[in-house]
Amino acid sequence: MSTAALSAAEAQTVTAARRLARARSVFIGVGRPSTAAILARALYNPRLVLVYESGTIGAKPFHIPLSIGDGELAHTSDLIVSVPEMFNYWITPGRIDVGCLGAAQVDRFANLNSTVIGDYARPKTRLPGAGGAPEIAAGCGEVVVIVAHDRRTLVQRLDFVTTVGHGDGAGARERLGFRGAGPTAVITELGVLEPDPQTRELRLTSVHHGVEVGDAVAATGWELRVAEHVEVIEPPSVDELAALRELSSR
């Protein structure tokens, strides 16, 4: 095992993996969510069903895939379905427990932008677009958002609402007819933001070991509310960190 100091990204990934310890199934894209889910399956939840947008259900990758459609995912999955089947039979009906999503921008109600920065017709930065996110966020049992913690990402106002989290607050999802609970956590490299049970506005509920509450508040683009008791997240254990680094080195 590498003896390098724990990085903020590693703390974020392990925190996300722990969140999947009791889930039956998780929908993941590539990058940190994928790494977290593979780690969760290896460490705490060997029966966790990994679902990738490409149609591979129950994939058991040994390597962290570069794309959601790598051959290893197809070779190791329980079943492979077409894209219409993935959305119409599996995601939208709510058969997947947890959907992991990233985004370029997140607002205080955990709505997400992955479409444009700037004006839609004349964007400053054209982002990839919605992909599966709107229906994943509406249909999965709950959503875990994994993003960077800075004022460019956690913003006062989204440039484009690609994906509805909690809309404009309490009752919004019910009015839209969404079945899933929506975002239950935004996991960053500084800590975890969770929606207030009453208002649905995100508040800081925990920070990684060594992070000050003030740092997280300062790195947020709106006036971040802070829970009465902010917990300090248990740092990754020797075993967790070793497993993550070994997985990343494959």
Next chain:
Amino acid sequence: MRGGARIRRLFGGRACVLIANMAEIVPLREAVAELVRDGDAVALEGFTHLIPFAAGHELIRQGRSELELIRMTPDILYDQLIGVGACRRLVFSYGGNPGVGSLHRFRDAIENGWPRAIEIEEHSHAGMANRYAAGAAHLPCGLLRGYRGTDLVAHTRVAFIQCPFTGEELAVVPALAPDVTVIHAQEADRDGNVQLWGIPGVQKEAVLAADRVLVTVERIVDRIEPRPGGVLIPGWVIDAVALAPGGSQPSYSLDITERDNDFYMRWDAISRDRDAFTSWIDTHVRGKTAVA
């Protein structure tokens, strides 16, 4: 009209025996020349797997222009078609280099209009999947729970209707009906029946939604052995099959070729710079001839 009848018309000048209810096996260059016209709405589908690169490169070599390009996940191949200016309009749901980042030619066209401005129509994956499925069913629209509450509603073609049975409000999206769908598969037999396996994406729907269909394949076999989970497409819904071994690279054809992840990462630097991109196209696409 599909299969043999169409091929007799399209490839009428060729000295060959044609039997109804089969797709003709023709060289890729000829298939592209006959089936794809300037201004067509073309879907070159493939969801990470089985992306028809060889056929797309042949479109570039033949200088097809003013295309409406349709695809759920326009990745490197569409970045190339956009970068050479072949695309007038793009219909899509996710435009990124999977696992790597931006598609720089796609961004340059939308952000700066280089080499030309392109019109876009974007959807969610669920919306695009249901648009193809409706097209395959020859229905006018697809129905789903989706889009609600998002800014997509104001910027794309989606409407909401009330379910006459339950009263629930549901999204409807217009069916997709490409002039031409192009896909890549592992194998075809000599009658042009096709089998693909692994990640099937939305290819079957895209084929059945289209007016004309071209399938490129890794190999021609005497007899197709159906595989569990394999997708079989009969030759009589296909216009032409072209042999293109390695024709999905740098994507892959499961069990035959491997995804060239290294190239997907290298594409980031190649495509970031307009000159480097053009030089790459000149060398690796325009400077080569179609396989087979």
